[in-house]
Amino acid sequence: MPFLLGGSIWRDHHRNQQVLSSTAAGDLLDLRPVSQPRGFKPVVLVLKTSTGLVSLTDPLSLASGVALVREERQSGRSFICDEQRTQCAEIAQPSGS
Structure with missing residues (x-):
């Protein structure tokens, strides 16, 4: 049982790190x-x-004027990051979901 839980956590973390698309x-x-x-x-x-x-x-702790990118991840979650991807923050889901 612990092996299955550990595998599930790793898979979710891995999917959350995989970027499907990135737009300005x-x-x-x-x-x-x-x-x-x-x-x-x-x-x-x-x-x-x-x-x-x-x-x-x-x-997020970024200065005004920093260029940002929006990333869609394999997990289905969306993030805003600085262009160098040193900081990323998850975009809030609409309250109806």
């Missing part, structure tokens, strides 16, 4: 923490780029 997400304009009074999955940050707004579930 604009330059970072603003990064603000938000507080949501209701709900079980609070959004940590709202990221404003030259192409729009993105809600993140993970913290």
Whole structure:
């Protein structure tokens, strides 16, 4: 049983690291923490780029003007990263899912 659990965890981690596609997400304009009074999955940050707004579930520490990319991973999850991919944060799923 522990072997099966370990294999499942490794597979999920591996799929989350595999990038299926990467597209430009604009330059970072603003990064603000938000507080949501209701709900079980609070959004940590709202990221404003030259192409729009993105809600993140993970913290990022980047300077304004940094070029960003959006990555779609094999796991089905989406991430915002700096171009060098030194920092990545998961994009929050819509509250209806």
